[in-house]
Amino acid sequence: xxxxxxxxxxxxxxxxxxxxxxxxxxxxxxxxxxxxxxxxxxxxxxxxxxxxxxxxxxxxxxxxxxxxxxxxxxxxxxxxxxxxxxxxxxxxxxxxxxxxxxxxxxxxxxxxxxxxxxxxxxxxxxxxxxxxxxxxxxxxxxxxxxxxxxxxxxxxxxxxxxxxxxxxxxxxxxxxxxxxxxxxxxxxxxxxxxxxxxxxxxxxxxxxxxxxxxxxxxxxxxxxxxxxxxxxxxxxx
Amino acid sequence: xxxxxxxxxxxxxxxxxxxxxxxxxxxxxxxxxxxxxxxxxxxxxxxxxxxxxxxxxxxxxxxxxxxxxxxxxxxxxxxxxxxxxxxxxxxxxxxxxxxxxxxxxxxxxxxxxxxxxxxxxxxxxxxxxxxxxxxxxxxxxxxxxxxxxxxxxxxxxxxxxxxxxxxxxxxxxxxxxxxxxxxxxxxxxxxxxxxxxxxxxxxxxxxxxxxxxxxxxxxxxxxxxxxxxxxxxxxxxxxxxxxxxxxxxxxxxxxxxxxxxxxxxxxxxxxxxxxxxxxxxxxxxxxxxxxxxxx
Numbered sequence: 001x002x003x004x005x006x007x008x009x010x011x012x013x014x015x016x017x018x019x020x021x022x023x024x025x026x027x028x029x030x031x032x033x034x035x036x037x038x039x040x041x042x043x044x045x046x047x048x049x050x051x052x053x054x055x056x057x058x059x060x061x062x063x064x065x066x067x068x069x070x071x072x073x074x075x076x077x078x079x080x081x082x083x084x085x086x087x088x089x090x091x092x093x094x095x096x097x098x099x100x101x102x103x104x105x106x107x108x109x110x111x112x113x114x115x116x117x118x119x120x121x122x123x124x125x126x127x128x129x130x131x132x133x134x135x136x137x138x139x140x141x142x143x144x145x146x147x148x149x150x151x152x153x154x155x156x157x158x159x160x161x162x163x164x165x166x167x168x169x170x171x172x173x174x175x176x177x178x179x180x181x182x183x184x185x186x187x188x189x190x191x192x193x194x195x196x197x198x199x200x201x202x203x204x205x206x207x208x209x210x211x212x213x214x215x216x217x218x219x220x221x222x223x224x225x226x227x228x229x230x231x232x233x234x235x236x237x
Numbered sequence: 238x239x240x241x242x243x244x245x246x247x248x249x250x251x252x253x254x255x256x257x258x259x260x261x262x263x264x265x266x267x268x269x270x271x272x273x274x275x276x277x278x279x280x281x282x283x284x285x286x287x288x289x290x291x292x293x294x295x296x297x298x299x300x301x302x303x304x305x306x307x308x309x310x311x312x313x314x315x316x317x318x319x320x321x322x323x324x325x326x327x328x329x330x331x332x333x334x335x336x337x338x339x340x341x342x343x344x345x346x347x348x349x350x351x352x353x354x355x356x357x358x359x360x361x362x363x364x365x366x367x368x369x370x371x372x373x374x375x376x377x378x379x380x381x382x383x384x385x386x387x388x389x390x391x392x393x394x395x396x397x398x399x400x401x402x403x404x405x406x407x408x409x410x411x412x413x414x415x416x417x418x419x420x421x422x423x424x425x426x427x428x429x430x431x432x433x434x435x436x437x438x439x440x441x442x443x444x445x446x447x448x449x450x451x452x453x454x455x456x457x458x459x460x461x462x463x464x465x466x467x468x469x470x471x472x473x474x475x476x477x478x479x480x481x482x483x484x485x486x487x488x489x490x491x492x493x494x495x496x497x498x499x500x501x502x503x504x505x506x507x508x509x510x511x512x513x514x515x516x517x518x519x520x521x522x523x524x525x526x527x528x529x530x531x532x
Binding site for chain 2: 007035036050053054057058059060061062063064065066068070071073075076078079080081082085087097106110113114117118120121122123146178179184186187190208209213216217220221224228230
């Protein structure tokens with residue numbers, strides 16, 4: 001009998017047992033329990049990804065590489081001294097494009113988590129991990145196997161919509177569940193509307209960074225990969 | 238005296254306390270309990286942060302007021318109508334519920350602020366290092382890398398200034414290109430180093446055996462005692478909560494469980510739980526001053 005992989009098992013247990021159980025028990029709790037339920041839901045969603053990463057027994061090179069990319073995404077704020085222009089999203093997306101969806105997710109999630117040790121953890125941490133990770137994963141997925149051409153304009157357009165419609169709203173969800181007195185339709189609409197300008201400014205700064213920095217960074221990453229023969233099992237794109 | 242007594246307990250004790258405090262503050266919307274939460278978290282936050290803590294609290298006040306007054310605009314149910322906004326009723330019940338939601342938010346922010354001071358990165362990796370070894374190793378590397386990269390950024394900037402390519406006082410476009418060049422140099426530089434680090438790790442035997450992590454934290458008798466006390470108090474609070482002594486609904490009609498008789502016991506347990514770190518901190522400060530006078 002073929003042995004089931006531990007990470008696959010974790011995914012199945014999470015999706016089929018843990019999440020339904022959380023949602024079911026959540027309906028019994030009083031007060032503002034939907035915030036707890038929603039946050040638990042997000043944490044449980046993170047578990048299979050982390051388990052898959054642990055189960056893969058990542059090599060030392062890969063670990064250090066991910067750590068460096070996370071550190072650069074965090075330090076990006078220091079290197080570009082222009083307010084509101086943050087390179088974090090762009091660096092996460094480009095890493096996802098260069099190293100594939102799985103590594104992209106890890107880089108995003110760890111960046112969110114680690115940067116909060118410097119800027120302060122909050123109730124939003126799991127949401128932020130999920131949002132950044134999902135952004136890196138989406139980038140890796142869409143640009144894999146030449147689904148999308150890797151040129152700066154396409155990457156910039158992708159970055160714009162990914163921040164505006166994918167990462168930004170996911171981040172807004174955490175505030176929505178925390179601050180909303182009741183999760184009603186009018187509140188959701190007004191909350192996302194309030195978050196829109198911030199998401200838009202982030203999206204625009206991502207576009208700028210992608211246009212200026214996308215090609216050079218991708219070249220650097222590809223060169224490192226070729227030079228040291230990393231991830232040889234993946235076909236050269 | 239700059240040490241916080243509660244921070245000296247085992248990370249597991251600290252983590253349990255904050256999980257309990259934050260979850261209970263979100264779940265219980267009874268005004269008396271919320272008030273206890275605001276007071277306990279506020280005092281502990283100020284003890285941990287000193288004078289700069291007032292700044293955060295000052296910033297939370299307008300947010301509190303905003304969240305309070307905005308709720309009745311969305312939630313129009315309630316019996317007592319105060320006035321009408323664009324024809325929609327603005328009710329007292331919804332306003333009170335707004336106070337409740339806003340205080341939950343404030344208490345959560347304050348506990349999170351305390352959490353950041355108490356549960357530092359090394360304590361987190363100590364707690365979860367065995368559960369997610371690769372991820373916690375990643376975290377440790379990022380923690381080390383960030384100050385290192387900031388230093389390197391300064392070095393690259395200095396070198397560029399020395400050859401006349403500094404970005405001082407330049408236009409936005411020049412600043413951006415300079416920043417991007419620095420970032421590119423930084424990436425290329427550190428990635429080369431990362432491959433070396435990775436190979437060196439492998440040469441020293443990384444990945445050949447199960448990884449164990451070094452921690453300086455040990456569960457002592459005092460830690461077990463504190464863990465028991467915290468769990469006991471939490472159990473009492475949960476018991477009373479299931480018994481219904483902490484229920485409070487605001488809309489459409491106010492119905493708040495009275496804090497009297499047997500219910501006082503649950504309230505007392507909750508207050509003691511929340512005040513433990515504060516009491517420990519103050520006790521430590523008193524002991525410190527007494528021993529200083531004895532010298």
